[in-house]
Amino acid sequence: MNKFTTRIKQMVFLTMAVCLAVSCTEDMETSRSALNNGSTALRISFAAPDYTQVNTRSVMESGIKDMTVLVFKEGRLKKTIQLEGLSFAQAVTVEGIPSLPKGTTDPFTGTFVENGNENIICFLANVKAMTGNWPALISEEEAGNGQGVTTYTEFLNYKPTYESKDALVSTGYIPMYGVYTDGIVDGMTNQINVSLTRALAKINFTVNTDNFRLADGEMPSVVVNGISLHNVPLEVTLPSKKNRPALPVGGLNGIWPDVQQPYPTYAEKGFVSFDANDEKSMSGNTDMATFVAYMPENARGSYDGITNYKDKSNAAKLAEVIGSAEGLTYLLVDLTYTTNSGIMRKVEYTIYLGGNNAGDMNIRANAQYNVTTYIYGDNTEDGAVTNIKVIPLFDPSIVKNEGNEKLVDIAQTPANCYMVDVEDNEGDFYIPLSQVRKGWTYIEKSLNDGKAYVDELDKVIRGGKWELVTLWKTMNHENSNIVGTMPDDSWISPDNAPGMKNYFAKLIFGEGVENGNNAVIALSATEDGEIFKNGDILWSWHIWLTDYKPAINGIVENGEVHKYEGISFTSGNYRGIMDRNLGAVYSGKITGQLQTTEEAVKLYGLQYQWGRKDPFPASGDGTNTMLTVYDANNETYSFPSPVANDNFENKLKDAVMNPTTFYFKNGGGDWTKQDNNLWTGSDLDVFSPTPAGWSLPGTVSGYGALTNAWAGFGDGNFSGVKNAGSYDSEIGPFDWKAALPDQVGTAGRLYELTDDSGTAWYPAAGSRNSGTAVLQSTGNNGGYWSASTSGGNGVLLYFSNSSVYPVGNNSRAYGFSVRCVHK
Known part of the structure; x- marks a missing residue:
């Protein structure tokens, strides 16, 4: 049995720079300037390194909707300033700032030891956008008692929380944090540059099913139904190393991030899951889909017992090393595949996320995680992707x-x-x-x-x-x-x-x-x-x-299944061909030309545009008058007016949703944007008009346009004696039989089978004009589509009373007859 494997091709963990400053505009050449009123102010320019852009929901990754400025002096919150309507494009001047000596080391990037004398200005962006309220941090000014209520330590433990999953996916702005420690000179406009750190991680996930195979080697039709992200905390953790406990003994020494106790503390009500429909961010086609999501930090630890990516996505191994997979962030991929025999199964795959090192199970703020997973099958014994569920939908x-x-x-x-x-x-x-x-x-x-x-x-x-x-x-x-x-x-x-x-x-x-x-x-x-x-x-x-029951290996009821001895028929591996047109309503065996119009038209069958599965009626009386058909109320059914497609647009969806509408191009051409795969000669063609197990003659197994079932009709390439001579319009292997007296529509061509078993009758059922959809040439010409193509045309057997074109070609918008073959 072929082994199913799932590969995580690339998982890139990028920690965004924290100290990127933006150059000042010309009116900010000096870092400090005197104010006329002698007060202290800040002239602030903000910057945040960009995430790599991908298709996603509308998110302002570097946008600022609101800003809270927090001035800490000697470890207590001195002043709070609330700003709205900001952007990175323009510097902001904030007055009324108290003087502030040079502070301690930046707690977000360096070693920080709290000493109670912190002189720091902190910035919280978009907290009001995410929670609906300004941060609940009380300053000395607000308290009115000469002493700040909020200490710097309390601020470091401040964790704004999204109210719900909907709030997380719909806010449109990312909460960010920043800090300034260089001090403020009293009585001056102090020009400062602040780099903001995003408090959300970005998950950029791609799943590829191009090479999805089953154990027997079959490549079924695969559709990615959806991708969902699970165990996402609503609590936003301030990205300070002070809050990150020491690495556990025996852990991944020296590798940041390090965590001993997972945080946020897992609580089912505090963790949510959402899918592509929530994010409105899944894109791609049936072979590949991408999903982009933003989530708060979820630090679950680093473990040296997880040494490879197979273990990382193995639930049993995770339980052995970590004790529980509870709270770990993972992606769930939901896909459905359909086999050639029609079996349909839904399969679910679980993929755990984390850093580049296999044992790193952390999702860190301000980092982008790029994950590409190739899914090659549905082997439930494979441990590379855990929780593989095969759910039968149709068997x-x-x-x-x-x-x-x-x-x-x-x-x-x-x-x-x-x-x-x-x-x-x-x-x-x-x-x-x-x-x-x-x-x-x-x-x-x-x-x-x-x-x-x-x-x-x-x-x-x-x-x-x-x-x-x-x-x-x-x-x-x-x-x-x-x-x-x-x-x-x-x-x-x-x-x-x-x-x-x-x-x-x-x-x-x-x-x-x-x-x-x-x-x-x-x-x-x-x-x-x-x-x-x-x-x-x-x-x-x-x-x-119909009572016609064509069988290849058994008894055929009320008709025959023929085999021709043409080179193309045998080399193309065709085993049989029906003795009548698709949709013919004649009952019984066909021994040759039928003698009356009433009987002859019963062999006309239906007509098809090349590449379409839905039929149009042929003549009902041997002339160019269409057979009358009826709707569900037994009233005459009126076919819609033909629709022109002069720009060669893709009309495949329109043709499926409007199966009785005839599409065409003025001047000739295809009825839709050219697609040579609509018919290929396989009985598995999704748009084949043939019954199950049958197909159109064509390019199956790599055979070209000249190897359809009729290649050689009249060209002398048959092995049988009766069909060995060169083609003659009246005497030969494919004889023209004119309409009988007073019996219009009875004309056609008769092919004599090489094994003396009888004849095959091809009525001259005419065609539908490629520009008007009107019936034409009934009783004079016959056309039989193959699945082959020639340039922009379809290949067909075409004949009149004077000529035969076994591999002729014509506009795919024509409506011609179909004769089914079996491989």
Whole structure:
């Protein structure tokens, strides 16, 4: 079994400089100047070293909203001055400052021994912004008794506290501290420079899942749902070394920060957790996400028993060395992966934070922690990341049979088209909604517009805030709708999580639903969210109502599965190709050209723009008149007017939410921003229109545009005798059969199979014009998309009465037929 590993690639601990001074402006050339009234004043310039900027919520990392100036003389608070509306850009003059001899060493950066004679000016920035109140420190002036009430020692123990998590994440200003000890000359304007130290740490976290693999080597679709930060204290600790106890015996000698007793003291009500939604700071795509947060200092100690990062994130090891992981700050990564077979699992990873040294479990104020974690799998035995929880969300193996083996087998694999024989349906039919999530994962990554589509989609699906109804159908009689509901818990085996039912929809077929029809059903939101609104279509499926049951290794019912002997077909590893177009409603085996218009049009099937999963009806009468379809009320369904996309914008989201709208570019071209991965020839393509297990012929396994299933039709590259000659428009391997007398729309081409097993019929179903969406050339031309591309075009088999282009190419905005292949 491949070993899952999680690496902390980089954890940089940066202690910001404390003594950075800002140059004075021209009107501050002298450090001191006389005042006309002979009073004492300060001319103050503030500075604070910048954090490294990253995408984050709106935080003024160097902003000052309010400032409290505290003058300590001989160890007692002499005077308090409160200022608002400050900034770093302009110096501030403060009058009425008492004279002050030179003070002791800066307690924030040097050795400080309290002697009761401290002559120091301290500065508290943004405390009112964080707490709503000015600091509760009483000066001699305020007390009115000639003696300061607050001592310097009491000030060092002052710890302003955020009222709540919401206050911490919404203040927008960072509390800061500063000190000045050089003394004040009486009767002068004293120019001083003050460097402020931030009282919050900055956590800059990136998680990367690019190389996420399962034990069998499969690389599933992975989405990072969220990142949250846990054990964040609300209490802000004054960053003074005086408050940091000595290093424990046997600890990391000489390494700052040092702490013996963790602080703040852990109390559950005093520690909070918040996630990316609180911070509004998670950004990125499905393979990588970043999270930025600010938090007060949380010093939990340094331990030489933790010698590597694997131990640092191993709960058992932490408990052994520290005694308890209680109060340690950690990140929780929540992701979901979906396997190729449709299994969906949620996985949670816990990552403990701290300094560069593995044993350093401290989060220090005024420091930025840069952490990048690469997640490579979900091995729950790996100790590099503790608390790995694998939560099953959807597993097709749990679906109860209920006496309907055929239908359940089909429904177990996510797809955009399901073949349903309603006359043989003796049990319930479920479809997995994991396909919706895979689709929006692709869309979110493709758009990269910063919107959390998948997160909101999860809320809709998990909360059951959806409905699944008929969008259009080819039936108009009573009780001919198909709807979907959320299954109850009884259909899931008791060993699995009940929440799994949220990832399935149980289809209910009206009593009037009949084979020989097509329907498109749509999943819509039923409540307003931040992105999706009530009534928005989130996904849609084509339900192909047919008794045709194509099988590769077994009995095929009511039709055939063919295998051609073209070089491309065998080299491309294709095992079979359907004998009819996708969406064809003809019942029974097809032996050649059908004799009447009524029967011929039943083989037309549906038409698709290249790269789209949703169909458009073809002709209903053998002319360029579209088949009439109906809505859920059995009224004629009117397709929306085509929408021009002349700027080649990304219309993938629009196409999903408006599955019946035809997008095009005037003058020809793609219907959306070019994306060659919408169809690749894989049965796992998230936007493939084919049933589960089938695909379009194309570039699967690295085969190029000239190796689709039809490469060689008429070019002499077939091994069989009947198809060995060069192409002739009338006599050859792919013969044109003109429309029969008085039977329009019966024309097409007939391919003779090389093993004498019969023929394959390709009706001339025409196409939809790439600029107008109007049907054209019905009965004269036929086009069959492959998943291959050629430049900005799609590759297709195209023919008329006089020519055949096995690897032709045309604008991807055209609507052509699809013939499904099996690898």
